[in-house]
Amino acid sequence: MLARSARKVDPDHKGWTHWRVLNYNHEYGFGVVDAEAAVTMARRWNSVGGSDQQKKCGPYRVELNQPIAQAAIPATGLGMNQAPEGGIQHAIPVPADCDIRHIEHTYVKMSVLDATKDEEAFDAGSLQMTLTAPSGQVATLALPHLCFESPEGGAYPKPTPCTGLGSFTFGVTRFLDQPARMQKNDQWTLSVVDRNTQPTARPAQLRYWELTLYGR
Structure with missing residues (x-):
C-alpha cells in the first residue's frame, strides 16, 4: 500500500x-x-494473507567461473535503468512451476573472486552490476564506488579497496508486484562489467550467482 x-x-x-x-x-x-x-x-x-502464505521460487543457482571483462565507463555515463554492455550477461530461466504473480522480495547471491581465488583480494568497488527481469525492468545492484577505512586515532578516512563479494546477497525491491515469469519471457539476466581498465587492475571472475524470488 x-x-x-x-x-x-x-x-x-x-x-x-x-x-x-x-x-x-x-x-x-x-x-x-x-x-x-x-x-x-x-x-x-x-488482504493478501500473512507471510506464512508467501511462496518461494528458488534458489536457482548457476556455477559460472567466468572472467569478468573490463570496459571503460561510456561517455554517456552509467544509466541506472540500463544493463551494462561489454561484460558478463547471463540469464537464469524461471521454470513454469514457479507461479508467483506478484513478487515481494528478490534476492541475488553471488561470489566474485580474483584470479588467485582470494575473495578479499579483488576490489569489488570497480564493478557495475544489474539484474533484468522478464518484464524488461532493470535493477542496478552496484555501481563503481570508493570504500574508506577509518584509521585509529580519529584520522580522516582514507580510500581502501572494497571487499566482501566472496559470498554476498543483494536484496532487491525494484520488482515489487511483477510476475516471476512473463508469457513470452522467463529469463532473469545478470549483467556484470569491471569498470577498472587500468593495466595494473587485478582480473576477477564470477564464480556463481543464484536467484531467489518470494511473492504470491
Whole structure:
C-alpha cells in the first residue's frame, strides 16, 4: 500500500520508470510516503494473507567461473535503468512451476573472486552490476564506488579497496508486484562489467550467482 500510494519525489527526474500502478526511481525508490492516501487505500484493501502464505521460487543457482571483462565507463555515463554492455550477461530461466504473480522480495547471491581465488583480494568497488527481469525492468545492484577505512586515532578516512563479494546477497525491491515469469519471457539476466581498465587492475571472475524470488 505504501508503494502504491506514494507520491513522486522530483517528478521531472529522468530516472523514473513505471510498472502498472507503481513508479520507481533508483534514487527515490517508490517515492515519498503519502499517509493520507495510504489510509484511504487501506480502508478498501483486500488482504493478501500473512507471510506464512508467501511462496518461494528458488534458489536457482548457476556455477559460472567466468572472467569478468573490463570496459571503460561510456561517455554517456552509467544509466541506472540500463544493463551494462561489454561484460558478463547471463540469464537464469524461471521454470513454469514457479507461479508467483506478484513478487515481494528478490534476492541475488553471488561470489566474485580474483584470479588467485582470494575473495578479499579483488576490489569489488570497480564493478557495475544489474539484474533484468522478464518484464524488461532493470535493477542496478552496484555501481563503481570508493570504500574508506577509518584509521585509529580519529584520522580522516582514507580510500581502501572494497571487499566482501566472496559470498554476498543483494536484496532487491525494484520488482515489487511483477510476475516471476512473463508469457513470452522467463529469463532473469545478470549483467556484470569491471569498470577498472587500468593495466595494473587485478582480473576477477564470477564464480556463481543464484536467484531467489518470494511473492504470491
